[in-house]
Amino acid sequence: MEKNKQNSQKKFSYRQEFFSFCLGIFVIALLIQILGKAKGNPLVFPDIFEICRAFFRLMITPKTYQCILTTLLHLVTALILSFLAGILTGIAQGASSFLRKTLAPLMIMLRSIPVIVLVVIIMLLTDYSKVPYIASTLVLIPVISEAVCEGFLNIDKDLIDVYRLNSSFSPRILFSVYLPLMTGFLRQAFINTIGMGMKIIVSSEYLVQTKNSLGKAIYSSSYFNDYQDIYAYALIMILTGILLTKLPIFIIKKVTEN
Structure with a gap:
């Protein structure tokens, strides 16, 4: 019983850590968007969706x-x-x-x-x-x-x-x-x-x-x-x-x- 309780607590801790990490990524993406809008220069601060497209394009490139x-x-x-x-x-x-x-x-x-x-x-x-x-x-x-x-x-x-x-x-x-x-x-x-x-x-x-x-x-x-x-x-x-x-x-x- 005690072991099951410890396992459930660990799973909850992992989920909480994963959620916090994803939230941190969202905050970074939001900051890039805000900087891009404030700067008004889409070349230097491209749209977050454009960055994601570039990321997935690079991830399928062997080089x-x-x-x-x-x-x-x-x-x-x-x-x-x-x-x-x-x-x-x-x-x-x-x-x-x-x-x-x-x-x-x-x-x-x-x-x-x-x-x-x-x-x-x-x-x-x-x-x-x-x-x-x-x-x-x-x-x-x-x-x-x-x-x-x-x-x-x-x-x-x-x-x-x-x-x-x-x-x-x-x-x-x-x-x-x-x-x-x-x-x-x-x-x-x-x-x-x-x-x-x-x-x-x-x-x-x-x-x-x-x-x-x-x-x-x-x-x-x-x-x-x-x-x-x-x-x-x-x-x-x-x-x-x-x-x-x-x-x-x-x-x-x-x-x-x-």
Whole structure:
């Protein structure tokens, strides 16, 4: 009886969340319509129905999926590299107050530097094809590092003392003790990096003209004044980000419940 009640509450929560999300999309569409009417420029602010037509047209175009795949490969590469570097630097900062203070200026610089400046610097140092994931990796490392460091500092010290009685610090202890205790911080860092990483990568692709990418597609649309396509690509990016954020968490919840 109690289990059925919990399941019904979860279903209601999912429906409420879905309704709220749809309401948010409606508000965005309404704002675009209001801005279009206020500006009086249908070229820059096209009708919402025109944007929807452009969206569905792009969704049945094979090249759109090629662009999405290119951008996703850049994003996945950046996430893997930034999480590896961020976890190592975060644990190092959490374990050592000296390292935390020493690396603080570098982390602040990477987090604060304008993307366009960072992209230009990387363009001068390496091949254009590597710019999107290098730029996004450098910007995402501080986000992950800060979350890991915060999680490390918030671990119950009694639990740390227990494992120290039986073993010294090792990779096995890292993966079996530290990281599981920092799951909440890592999950939040993952959610934050998806949207931020997508924006940085698409901006980088736009600046370096990465072939068959969302950034290049947006550049082409702006060059030909196809603003309805730009809004449609923005919608595709939002939906892709939501899918990448929600799907892994949903799968993990289902696996743990079963």
